[in-house]
Every structure is written in structure tokens, then in C-alpha cells.
Amino acid sequence: MRIAIVGLGVIGASTARSLALAGAQVTVFERSLPAAGTTATSATTFAWINSHQKNPLAYHALNVAGIAEHEALAADGGDWFFQTGNLEWAHESGLDTLSDAVAELRVRGYPAEWITPERARTLVPDLRVPPGVRDIAWYPQEGHVLPAALLARLWGEARDLGAVLRCPEEVTGVTAHGNGARVALASGGDEDFDAVVLAAGRWTEPLAAASGVPVPMADPEAPGSATVGLLGYTAPVPARVGRVLTTPELNVRPEGGGRLVVQGLDLDVHADPANVPAPDSTYAAELCARLGDLVDGAEGARLESLRVGQRSMPADGRTVAGPGSGGHVYVIATHSGITLGPLLGRLAAEEIVSGTQSPLLAEFRPERFEGVNRESLAPLTPARFAGQQ
Known part of the structure; x- marks a missing residue:
């Protein structure tokens, strides 16, 4: 399979690694440098690995599995995960x-x-x-990661397995069609793939909408907000x-x-x-x-x-992970990207390659937004007390 990934944060790098491990030909499009200083979500994060005050129960379970994924990845070595509590x-x-x-x-x-x-x-x-x-x-069981070191581990292994980075290369649109999905580039021209994974963080909404997948995102520019x-x-x-x-x-x-x-x-x-x-x-x-x-x-x-x-936050505050109708565009968006990144990348790759759906993601599909008026979604409450963010 030829698969494109939009975005090389932790989630994009994790997905690239898992897809490459599964034998896919992976091309990653990144609009700026990976972990680009103070503007990149993956580079500016508290990077706390936890399932702390994370509700409902399905979200707690997803984050517990996320911690376990870090443990499994760290068992192979590397100085990026510190499970010191x-x-x-x-x-x-x-x-x-x-x-x-x-x-x-x-x-x-x-x-x-x-x-x-x-x-x-x-x-x-x-x-x-x-x-x-x-x-x-x-x-x-909790801990923290060094985000740049985690990104280096994930993307380094993806690159070793043949994944290719196109950077700087901005994707301006993604369109699903009968046999796959087409990526439109700001530099000009289109490219076709069997599937496209949107791991674009706070830039998810317009790209997802263009591909027919409604994923409203909370405004990442709003001063003093939850994002x-x-x-x-x-x-x-x-x-x-x-x-x-x-x-x-x-x-x-x-x-x-x-x-x-x-x-x-x-x-x-x-x-x-x-x-x-x-x-x-x-x-x-x-x-x-x-x-x-x-x-x-x-x-x-x-x-x-x-x-x-x-923070990259879907407008209802809950993680999004799954394909749109037709299955050729897969969207991942979450504000728990550091805790969940390695897990979501692996689960997405398994779903794309094998078609087998993960029960861990059953409550986090983008289809929940179909027919929903974003104005009807309650504003997200900012974290103001320890343990809430």
C-alpha cells in the first residue's frame, strides 16, 4: 500500500513507523520542520504520561493502554520515557x-x-x-517523556524502514475517491495514494472537511481558552x-x-x-x-x-481516531497526543492495513460529528486545577 501522512508530530511519526513496519510505502508531508520550535504542538507540551482524571471510562482505558504502549516501546531501549511517577x-x-x-x-x-x-x-x-x-x-505508573527524543525514536525507525519525508511541503487539500485519496500540494500538483492519514494536529479541521470527514476543532488561537x-x-x-x-x-x-x-x-x-x-x-x-x-x-x-x-482538541474534547466513509482518509486528533501517540499510531496502522477495527477506538470515531451543528457543542472548560490538563 502507498500511504501518505499529513504531519510529522509524535502521532504522525508513530503512524509512519507502524505502517512501515507493516510493509507499507509511507510518504510524510510536513509543512515546516518537525518539532519546529515553539510553534509545534509536539515540541511545546507538558509531556506528562498518565491516565489521570480522564473520563469517561473508555477514555481512561485508552490512556491506560497508551501508558502500556510507552512501556513496550521503551523496553527496546532509548532515553525518552521516564516512568518515575x-x-x-x-x-x-x-x-x-x-x-x-x-x-x-x-x-x-x-x-x-x-x-x-x-x-x-x-x-x-x-x-x-x-x-x-x-x-x-x-x-x-505515571511519568514524562522528552518530546524531541520520542519523535526522533519514532521517525528514525520509520525512516530506517523506508518512510520518506517531504518537507517543507504543505498539503492544501485531501480528496477521497473510489480507489484511494488525492493530496493537493501548495507547491503545485496532486498525488494519489491508497490511503491518507491526517495527523495535522490543530490544522485538522479544514483538511478533514475537504475530504468529507467532519471533525470540528476547538479554536487553537483563542486567548485564555481550553486550547x-x-x-x-x-x-x-x-x-x-x-x-x-x-x-x-x-x-x-x-x-x-x-x-x-x-x-x-x-x-x-x-x-x-x-x-x-x-x-x-x-x-x-x-x-x-x-x-x-x-x-x-x-x-x-x-x-x-x-x-x-x-492543544489539538476536537470541539467536544474527545479524541478522534478513525476513517471517514469509504475508508481512504483516516483522521487522528487528540489533546493527549504524547500519552496516546505511540498507541494511536499502531492502532491506526493495523486498521488501515488489515481492516480490523480496534475496540479501544469504538467510542472515538469521527462519524459522531456527522450531522452535528458545531454551535450546539458546549464550550470546553479550561483546566485550572492540578491534574486537569
Whole structure:
């Protein structure tokens, strides 16, 4: 089979790898450089691997399978996945919500337990736990990835298997026909393939619509909305933080080389892709001050970069994965792209090559949008508390 993939983020690279493993001839079209700095969704992400407060149950199960896919991929080696766990706590006002979430996860069989601040400090030696916090939720199965390293692993193996990258090459349209699908290119001309996979992230909607697959996406440019968030990338700090932290004031993960990624969800109301704050702005100063309060050794930390992440979110907030009518155009769109990327790529490849449908994807098909007026979809609620994003 000759298959085109539009987009070389984590999902596109994963799909390319899995299709190439299955023997397909794969061509990937990427409009800019892969992981292109601060504008690429795969490059600007908190990159937390989890199935944390992810509902309904089918979405939780999909993310649990996503974690397992990372584990299986990492078993072959590579320094991109760090399954070192996540620590979370809440202040008094949010303790009931956190307790309910932990109880639900435990009923589902998801590893979650309560530990003391003393135990937490054995896991993260430089952690500062606020005096009023007595119980901390510990999720040992969770972790984080280094997005560029993950992308390199997936695309490197796809390339080794013969996948070809056309970059920069913008796809302006995809049209399904009886025997396959046609890709229209901004550089001029059309090319035909047996199937096309749209892994275009926040640019999914117009390409999907042109191919007859309705996939309304939440506006990735809307300031302060559920699709945007501030992410700070620190200069190296002499602090021992090897795990994900999700706390009321600040979320933190390691980025390698002593650097940390920091996120204050309450500050996301100020996130605007058209007006990205400078790394020495008041927002940057606030993130650094919170980091200093949370971690010994981080006093005086500074940001090398402050970015506005733009999430790829279908308009109803749920993952999309599946073919349009006719089966020649396959669409993948999700805001859990880091957790789900390796899994969705494999499942999509299996469905395209064998025609066998995965039960894990049954509730996430694009056909749910057929005949739906996008104005009838409720606005997505932005994440403002630890564990929600």
C-alpha cells in the first residue's frame, strides 16, 4: 500500500513507523520542520504520561493502554520515557475533589496511593511540602517523556524502514475517491495514494472537511481558552527533581540537563498565542517564584523560554481516531497526543492495513460529528486545577 501522512508530530511519526513496519510505502508531508520550535504542538507540551482524571471510562482505558504502549516501546531501549511517577496534593478547598479522583482510580485498578510528606521527600529530595499538607497522592505508573527524543525514536525507525519525508511541503487539500485519496500540494500538483492519514494536529479541521470527514476543532488561537496554556522552560537549576509534580500552585517535570518545565494552570487565563510573554515577563517571574517555593535549590531560577502551548482538541474534547466513509482518509486528533501517540499510531496502522477495527477506538470515531451543528457543542472548560490538563 502507498500511504501518505499529513504531519510529522509524535502521532504522525508513530503512524509512519507502524505502517512501515507493516510493509507499507509511507510518504510524510510536513509543512515546516518537525518539532519546529515553539510553534509545534509536539515540541511545546507538558509531556506528562498518565491516565489521570480522564473520563469517561473508555477514555481512561485508552490512556491506560497508551501508558502500556510507552512501556513496550521503551523496553527496546532509548532515553525518552521516564516512568518515575507523579506526586500530587491539594489544599483544603480541593481535598475532596482529589480524594474522589484517587478513589475512582483505585476502583479502576489504576496504581494510586496516599503517602506522607516524609515519604514524598524521599522520592523528591528537594521537595518543599506546604505545612498544611498531610496526605500526598502518589501515582507510580505515571511519568514524562522528552518530546524531541520520542519523535526522533519514532521517525528514525520509520525512516530506517523506508518512510520518506517531504518537507517543507504543505498539503492544501485531501480528496477521497473510489480507489484511494488525492493530496493537493501548495507547491503545485496532486498525488494519489491508497490511503491518507491526517495527523495535522490543530490544522485538522479544514483538511478533514475537504475530504468529507467532519471533525470540528476547538479554536487553537483563542486567548485564555481550553486550547492554550503557558509553559516555562528553565535554565539549569541545582535541584533534585526527577518526577512529575502536580500541585495547586505549580506543575513541574524534568526536561533534561537540569532544566525543568513549569506550568501554573491558573495563569493560563493570560495565555495568548498572538502575544507570547517574554521569558523575563511578570508571568515568568511568578512561575519562577512558585518554583522557588516548591523546590529547594530553585531559588533564583530563570526561564530560558516562556511559550504558549496550543492543544489539538476536537470541539467536544474527545479524541478522534478513525476513517471517514469509504475508508481512504483516516483522521487522528487528540489533546493527549504524547500519552496516546505511540498507541494511536499502531492502532491506526493495523486498521488501515488489515481492516480490523480496534475496540479501544469504538467510542472515538469521527462519524459522531456527522450531522452535528458545531454551535450546539458546549464550550470546553479550561483546566485550572492540578491534574486537569
